[in-house]
Each structure stands twice: as structure tokens, then as C-alpha cells.
Amino acid sequence: MRLPGGLLTFDLVGGIEAGVAFVEGLEIAQLATSLGGPETLVTHPASTTHVNLTPEELAANGISPGxxxxxxxxxHADDLVADFAQALERPAG
Structure with missing residues (x-):
């Protein structure tokens, strides 16, 4: 890898259920708590790294349930776009 990869953060409508459903629905990207490798990695802080925080503490840290x-x-970017699209189409919870 000659160039740096990108880091992206976004909020899903539907809260924690939508976040969990999205990361569980991915087929290429892998769920991880540390985001640093050659493969595409995702994390859903509200259900992993920050699971013990209250909703108020999450909000104070700029983290929504989604x-x-x-x-x-x-x-390949096209593969990731397709993976994200199919994960977003799956129903939450």
C-alpha cells in the first residue's frame, strides 16, 4: 500500500439496531475494534468499543447509536460500494 487509506464516519438512521444490522450485513468489510490494516474494517462504537457508556456519555463523545x-x-472501490449498498438494504433488528 503506497498511499494512505481513508477513514469515514457516518450515522445511520435507526439507532443501535441499524448500526448492528449494517455491520453484520457486510460481506467484504470486516468488523474490528481497531481500524488499521490492509483490509476494509468497520466498527459500530455503540455496540463494541463504547458499549458501556450511557446515551448521554455517547452523545458527549460525538457518538450516536447509529x-x-x-x-x-x-x-476495489466498486466492490466496497456494492457491499455497503447490500448491507444498507437489509432490515435492522
Whole structure:
């Protein structure tokens, strides 16, 4: 990898259920708590790294129940777009 990868954070409508459903629905990107590798990695802080925080503590840290963080890897962009699209189409909870 010659160039740095990108880091993306976005909030899904539907809260924690939508975040969990999205990361569980991905087929290429892998769920991880540390975002630093050659593969595309995702984390849903409200159900992983920050699961013990109250809703108020999450909000104070800029994290909503639907926040998802993505570290893009070496996969082809078209494959990642298709993976994210199919994961977003799956119903939450």
C-alpha cells in the first residue's frame, strides 16, 4: 500500500439496531475494534468499543447509536460500494 487509506464516519438512521444490522450485513468489510490494516474494517462504537457508556456519555463523545466508522482498505472501490449498498438494504433488528 503506497498511499494512505481513508477513514469515514457516518450515522445511520435507526439507532443501535441499524448500526448492528449494517455491520453484520457486510460481506467484504470486516468488523474490528481497531481500524488499521490492509483490509476494509468497520466498527459500530455503540455496540463494541463504547458499549458501556450511557446515551448521554455517547452523545458527549460525538457518538450516536447509529454511528459507524470505516477504515478503507485495498479492495476495489466498486466492490466496497456494492457491499455497503447490500448491507444498507437489509432490515435492522
Amino acid at each position: 454511528t459507524v466508522r470505516v477504515s478503507t482498505g485495498l479492495e
